[in-house]
Amino acid sequence: MANDDKKNIYMRLIRYSYPYKGLIAVSMIASLGVAGTDAATAYLVKPFVDKMLIEGNLALAKLVPFLIVLLAAVKGFSRYLQEYHIRCAGQASLQDIRNEVFRHSVQLSMRFYSNNSAGRLMSRILNDINVLQAAVSDVIVSLVREVITIVFLTGYAFYTDWKLALMAFVAIPAASWPAAAIGQKIKKFSRRGQGAMAEVTSVLEQCISGIKVIKAFAAEEREEKRFVDQNEGFYRLMKKTFRYSAATAPVMEIMTSFGVAFVLWYGLGRVAAEELTKGELFSVLAAILLMYSPLKRLTKANNRIQKALGAAERVFEVLDTPVEIQDRDDALPLPKSEGRVSFKNVTFQYEKTPVLIDFSLEVTPGEVVAFVGPSGAGKSTVISLLNRFYDPQEGQILIDGVDIREVTSKSLHDSLSLVDQDTFLFNDTIANNIRYGHENASIEDVRAAAQKACADEFIQQLSEGYETVIGDRGVRLSGGQKQRICIARAILKDAPILLLDEATSALDTESEALVQQALVNLMENRTTFVIAHRLSTIKYADRILVLEKGEVVEMGAHQQLLDNDGLYKRLYDAQFQE
Numbered sequence: 356m357a358n359d360d361k362k363n364i365y366m367r368l369i370r371y372s373y374p375y376k377g378l379i380a381v382s383m384i385a386s387l388g389v390a391g392t393d394a395a396t397a398y399l400v401k402p403f404v405d406k407m408l409i410e411g412n413l414a415l416a417k418l419v420p421f422l423i424v425l426l427a428a429v430k431g432f433s434r435y436l437q438e439y440h441i442r443c444a445g446q447a448s449l450q451d452i453r454n455e456v457f458r459h460s461v462q463l464s465m466r467f468y469s470n471n472s473a474g475r476l477m478s479r480i481l482n483d484i485n486v487l488q489a490a491v492s493d494v495i496v497s498l499v500r501e502v503i504t505i506v507f508l509t510g511y512a513f514y515t516d517w518k519l520a521l522m523a524f525v526a527i528p529a530a531s532w533p534a535a536a537i538g539q540k541i542k543k544f545s546r547r548g549q550g551a552m553a554e555v556t557s558v559l560e561q562c563i564s565g566i567k568v569i570k571a572f573a574a575e576e577r578e579e580k581r582f583v584d585q586n587e588g589f590y591r592l593m594k595k596t597f598r599y600s601a602a603t604a605p606v607m608e609i610m611t612s613f614g615v616a617f618v619l620w621y622g623l624g625r626v627a628a629e630e631l632t633k634g635e636l637f638s639v640l641a642a643i644l645l646m647y648s649p650l651k652r653l654t655k656a657n658n659r660i661q662k663a664l665g666a667a668e669r670v671f672e673v674l675d676t677p678v679e680i681q682d683r684d685d686a687l688p689l690p691k692s693e694g695r696v697s698f699k700n701v702t703f704q705y706e707k708t709p710v711l712i713d714f715s716l717e718v719t720p721g722e723v724v725a726f727v728g729p730s731g732a733g734k735s736t737v738i739s740l741l742n743r744f745y746d747p748q749e750g751q752i753l754i755d756g757v758d759i760r761e762v763t764s765k766s767l768h769d770s771l772s773l774v775d776q777d778t779f780l781f782n783d784t785i786a787n788n789i790r791y792g793h794e795n796a797s798i799e800d801v802r803a804a805a806q807k808a809c810a811d812e813f814i815q816q817l818s819e820g821y822e823t824v825i826g827d828r829g830v831r832l833s834g835g836q837k838q839r840i841c842i843a844r845a846i847l848k849d850a851p852i853l854l855l856d857e858a859t860s861a862l863d864t865e866s867e868a869l870v871q872q873a874l875v876n877l878m879e880n881r882t883t884f885v886i887a888h889r890l891s892t893i894k895y896a897d898r899i900l901v902l903e904k905g906e907v908v909e910m911g912a913h914q915q916l917l918d919n920d921g922l923y924k925r926l927y928d929a930q931f932q933e
C-alpha cells in the first residue's frame with residue numbers, strides 16, 4: 356500500500372473523530388497525569404538510592420509508603436479518565452462510520468446488489484467495522500497514553516544524563532525495522548482474513564435464508580461441509596496473522612535488552628569513575644525500563660493499526676462506490692400523477708447483451724398493459740426501469756411528459772405501487788408490513804386494504820391478529836398469504852401507477868380468483884403494468900405486449916393475438932394444451 360494511500364486512510368479516520376474532539380482533549384489531559392506519575396517514579400529512584408539506601412535517611416523512608424499510594428491514586432484516576440473518554444470517542448466515531456456505510460449502501464443501485472452478495476456486504480458493515488472498532492479504540496488509547504509517557508520519560512532521562520540516555524536509544528532504530536516488516540505482514544493477512552470472513556458470512560446468510568430448500572433436498576451435510584471449508588480457510592489466514600503477531604514481543608524483548616545492557620555497561624563504568632552517583636544511574640535506568648514497556652505496547656498497537664487499515668480499506672471501498680442512480684441537483688418533485696407513461700426508444704443492457712432494444716410505448720391514464728414472453732425477454736426490466744432501479748443507456752421514460760431522471764426519487768416512487776414476484780416481508784407485525792408504504796395509516800385503513808386483498812379473514816384467525824409478528828421474510832405465513840399481504844401493502848399506498856410483477860404467482864386457485872377480483876377493482880382508474888406467466892390472468896388487459904429477445908414482436912388484445920397465430924398463440928396453447 357502506497358504511503359499516500361495510508362495517509363489518506365489515516366486522515367479519513369481522523370476526520371470521523373473530529374466531532375468528538377472534546378472527549379479526546381479530556382483524555383489527552385488525563386494522559387499527562389499517567390505520564391507524569393511514571394516520570395515522577397523514575398525521578399524518585401535517585402533520592403531513594405542515594406539518601407535512603409546509601410546515607411540511611413530514615414525520615415525520608417517514612418514518606419515512601421505515602422508517596423507510593425499517592426502516585427498510584429493519581430495514575431489510576433488519570434488512566435480511568437483517559438481510557439473512558441478515548442474509548443467513548445472511538446466508539447462514537449466508528450458508530451458514525453457504520454451509519455454512513457449503511458446509509459450509502461441503501462442508496463447504491465440495484466446493479467451493485469446484483470454483483471455483490473448480501474453476505475459479503477453484511478460482513479463489511481459488521482465484521483470489518485468490528486475489527487476497525489476494536490483496533491481503533493485500543494490504538495487511540497495506546498497512542499495517546501504511551502506516546503506521552505515515552506516523551507516524559509525520555510525527557511527526564513536526557514535531562515538527568517544525556518550520554519547515558521543516548522546509549523539506550525541505540526537499540527530503538529534497530530528494533531523498528533523488523534517491527535515495521537511484521538506489521539505489513541499482519542496487514543496483508545488480516546485483509547485477506549476479512550475477505551475470508553465475508554465468504555463465511557455469505558454462506559451463513561444463504562443457509563439461513565434457504566433453510567427450507569436445504570431441508571427439502573436433505574442437503575444439511577453438504578451445506579455443513581461448505582461452511583466448514585470456508586471457516587477452515589478463514590482459520591488458516593488467521594494462523595498466519597497470529598504467527599507474525601506473536602513474533603512481535605520476542606523481537607522487541609531481544610532488541611531492548613541490548614539497550615538496557617549498553618546502559619548498565621556504560622553507566623557502571625561512569626559510577627566507578629565517580630562521574631555519576633548510584634542514584635542517578637538507577638534513576639536513568641528506571642526511566643529507560645519504564646520507557647521500554649510503552650514502546651513495546653506501541654509496537655503491538657502498530658500491529659492492530661495494520662489490522663485496522665486492512666479493514667478500513669474494505670469499508671471505504673463500499674463508501675467509495677459511486678451511487679449510480681441519484682437525484683440531480685435541480686431535480687423537482689413529480690406532481691400528483693395522472694398515470695400517463697411513455698417509453699421512447701429505450702435501449703438497456705445489464706452487461707453486454709441488450710435486454711431491451713429500441714423499446715417504445717405510450718400508456719394512457721387508467722390503461723391496463725400486460726407483458727408476456729419467454730424468460731429473459733425483458734418483461735421485468737420494463738418495470739425495473741420505470742421504478743428507476745436502473746437508467747437506460749438510450750432513450751427516455753416519462754410520466755405525464757416529465758423525464759423520470761429529472762424528478763426526485765421519493766416523488767417518483769410515491770406515484771408507483773409495486774407488487775413483486777419476490778414476496779418480501781419484514782420481521783414485524785402484519786399491520787406494520789401492510790402500512791410500510793403509508794406508515795401513518797390507521798388500523799382501520801390497514802384492515803380495509805387487507806379486505807380488498809382477501810387477507811383479512813386469515814389475519815383475524817391468527818393469535819394476535821394484525822399485531823402478529825410474522826418472522827423473518829414472513830416465514831410464519833404460507834406463500835399465498837404472504838402474496839396477499841404484499842398486495843394489501845400496494846392497495847394501501849394508493850399510487851396512481853400500479854406495477855404487478857407475477858403478483859398472483861404464489862396463490863392457490865381459490866385465492867387467485869378472489870385476488871383477481873380485488874385487483875380488477877384496484878386497477879380501476881389506475882395505470883397498470885402487469886407481468887404474468889399465467890396468461891389466464893391477463894386476458895382482460897387493454898393491451899398485451901409480447902416480448903422476445905428485448906423487442907416487441909406482437910401487440911394487441913387477447914383474442915386478437917390468438918387470431919394472429921403467433922408467439923402469443925403458441926405460449927397460450929402450451930399452457931392450455933390439455
